[in-house]
Amino acid sequence: MNNKLNKQFYTRSNVTDIARDLLGKFLWTNFDNNITVGKIVETEAYCGATDRACHAFPDKRTERTEVMFREGGYAYIYFVYGMHHLFNIVTNVEGRADAVLIRAIEPVEGEDIMKTRRSVDISNRLLTGGPARLTKALGIDVSHNNTKLSSNTIWLTDGESVSEDQIVATTRIGVDYAGDDAYLPWRYYIKGNKYVSK
DNA sequence: TAGGTGATCTTG
DNA sequence: AAGATCACCTAT
Numbered sequence: 001m002n003n004k005l006n007k008q009f010y011t012r013s014n015v016t017d018i019a020r021d022l023l024g025k026f027l028w029t030n031f032d033n034n035i036t037v038g039k040i041v042e043t044e045a046y047c048g049a050t051d052r053a054c055h056a057f058p059d060k061r062t063e064r065t066e067v068m069f070r071e072g073g074y075a076y077i078y079f080v081y082g083m084h085h086l087f088n089i090v091t092n093v094e095g096r097a098d099a100v101l102i103r104a105i106e107p108v109e110g111e112d113i114m115k116t117r118r119s120v121d122i123s124n125r126l127l128t129g130g131p132a133r134l135t136k137a138l139g140i141d142v143s144h145n146n147t148k149l150s151s152n153t154i155w156l157t158d159g160e161s162v163s164e165d166q167i168v169a170t171t172r173i174g175v176d177y178a179g180d181d182a183y184l185p186w187r188y189y190i191k192g193n194k195y196v197s198k
Numbered sequence: 199t200a201g202g203t204g205a206t207c208t209t210g
Numbered sequence: 211a212a213g214a215t216c217a218c219c220t221a222t
Contacts, residue, residue: 044217053217055206064206082203084218101217132218142205174217197218 001026005156010072010091010149015098018072018091019045020169020188022100024162026108028155029138034113036138038105038128039159042189042196044172046088048097051186053178056097067146068097075154077135077145084132085141089149089156103173103187104129106195107137114138129195166191173197 005025012018020043028037048056048068055078056065067076068090076088076099088099105128107114114128114137115121128134135141140154147154169185176182189196 046217055217062207078217079205080203080216081218082205082216084203086217088217103217126219130218172217177215178217 001159002157004150005073005158006150007071007073010089011093012072013092013096015045015047015091015100016186018089019043019100019186020167022089022102022156023167023188023190024160026157026159027102027105027138028157029140030153031139034110034139036110036113037108038134038138039108040102040104041106041193042102042104042129042187044101044103044188045186046099046101048099051178051184052181053172053175053184054097054099056099059097061097065097068099069095070146072098073149075140075144075147075149077140077142079142080132085135086131087135087138087140101131102134103131104189104193104195104197105134105138106193125195125197127195130197162190 022043025040046054048054056068071094072091074090088101090099092098128137172187
């Protein structure tokens, strides 16, 4: 359960498969010997070639989206609303701009460090449920953009297996600008998990 | 439910 | 060069 996910996992071509498979996986960070670990419980898939909700649509290379065109297994982190850092996992082969947004984790290790970073003293959804809450809890910000996810600062491991009947697929959050693509059921979460965002 | 906050992309 | 927009959170 602590095996690092390998390149074969990240470079598969179907981003929605990867978004589902990421549920239950463990996301680790180690900054200045502060180790924090969360179980991924909510994800969203984005596809640069076909999906209007994706920053890289339609295969548009800009300074910001360049990392999404790399081969799978890198971090795409961007800054929004003047204050929030959102963490994505780049997938597919080089030249295909797909990514999975991590929307919620459940604390596994280092919960006290997470509380300190978040400046709260709570042990519920408000600690790590929500894409900006989890990056803050894990100490991730845009300076970690482009990090290879087999590094020793940010990485993923096998975690816990999640069966198909525990997975809910529904529409993505905050993508109303995407026209019909806003209705794609590309948000996935573990049914009943308390850390899933609202 | 509204306001905060700044990078990014378009000319709204 | 300026203005709208934004894969959100917090406190009212």
